[in-house]
Amino acid sequence: MKGANVIKVLIAEDQSLILGALAALLDMEDDIEVVARAVNGKDALKLAADTSPDVVVTDIEMPGMTGLEFAQALKEKQHPAKVIIVTTFARPGYLRRALSAGVKGYLLKDAPANQLAEAIRKVKDGGKAIAPELATEAWDADDPLNDRERQVLRLAGEGLTSGDIAKQLFLSEGTVRNYLSEAIGKLGASNRIEAARIARQKGWL
Amino acid sequence: MKGANVIKVLIAEDQSLILGALAALLDMEDDIEVVARAVNGKDALKLAADTSPDVVVTDIEMPGMTGLEFAQALKEKQHPAKVIIVTTFARPGYLRRALSAGVKGYLLKDAPANQLAEAIRKVKDGGKAIAPELATEAWDADDPLNDRERQVLRLAGEGLTSGDIAKQLFLSEGTVRNYLSEAIGKLGASNRIEAARIARQKGWL
DNA sequence: CCGGGCATGTGACAAACGTCACAGACCGGG
DNA sequence: CCCGGTCTGTGACGTTTGTCACATGCCCGG
Helix, strand or coil: CCHHHCEEEEEECCCHHHHHHHHHHHHCCCCEEEEEEECCHHHHHHHHHHHCCCEEEECCCCCCCCHHHHHHHHHHCCCCCEEEEEECCCCHHHHHHHHHCCCCEEEECCCCCHHHHHHHHHHHCCCCEECHHHHCHHHCCCCCCCHHHHHHHHHHHCCCCHHHHHHHHCCCHHHHHHHHHHHHHHHCCCCHHHHHHHHHHHCCC | CCHHHCEEEEEECCCHHHHHHHHHHHHCCCCEEEEEEECCHHHHHHHHHHHCCCEEEECCCCCCCCHHHHHHHHHHCCCCCEEEEEECCCCHHHHHHHHHCCCCEEEECCCCCHHHHHHHHHHHCCCCEECHHHHCHHHCCCCCCCHHHHHHHHHHHCCCCHHHHHHHHCCCHHHHHHHHHHHHHHHCCCCHHHHHHHHHHHCCC
């Protein structure tokens, strides 16, 4: 549990207070050493190259580059570090995207505090650590929206009218209404507001 | 910095991982001792009575009883503990409600990690600790909504139709439309969706 | 008791929304 | 080449939304 056997960890988290607190939590473990901290994905990418951590712990929602994009980038660079996502959001869509980015762990912020260290050890040894409440329902539904529907729905969720959306996407208003109608149908909603809410909650944005 | 001079702290935070991490962070300080932890406002209230902490650090958004309601309750019981709010949300409405509940500190989760301990010491000594980015803009706008408008707008933001809202609140549909129209006007929005978005973002729910 | 707020309801109207059937354009595979 | 998708647009239709003027009832202070 010492010397060369220490697990080197990089933490990425945009809320500094949480970042510091997580670091303090992990530093209490004998076999874990926090070798670097980053407040966004870009910094994390650079620091990962410099400090070659064994495991990266990252949030998802960060300004600039999200944790998911960061994991994707690490994978493309064939960096050997294992990635663990720690997030507030139990959204199946997030987990799916995370897994296809090669992420090895996905924990929720309301998991017990000791699970983080456990997950790090497990992942370091080649295992996986997925939050149990998500492991099962991850595959309950695929994102049924296509790109246009997603774009239109996102803008509708901001409060734009069909006409506004049409102008922004260079479509006719009728077409926008058609896409919205499609999306509402696919999501089982009864209007654009509910549809946007559902899509957001599932992580389909 | 030891013995009777240690500051006794209670932490309330619904995300266990963050709760544990914050506790670890504070336990590193010689003059601070975490005497209790709670994952919601109700537990916090009971533990505050049992352990008589000097300072309570609490999140706002927790299931059941929010941090703001908790602060209010502590004040009504005339409990001597000072309250520090730690939250993600820089919403003027929240800060205002917090201050009128007698809260002594209001920090954002993206503040530097060492500020929490600093804030605790400051508040313990009778001072205040308000996140600087909020201190100024706290008074830029008052919540213009009345209770009915708030209720109606909240439901509208969920995607309910005017008719649904009317049934739920035992109002006529026309009245619901009137309240919505009022709210939309007051908030400078152009439809219910935008109005809900604005109100949510300002912390007026 | 009166007057003025406030909460609630009504009716009417234009605008926006949601649905549907359908049509042209394009693109790829057989 | 034609056939089948997918994307986009149109027109029509009934429904919901947003706005406004106005009515009713209720309570509180003078």
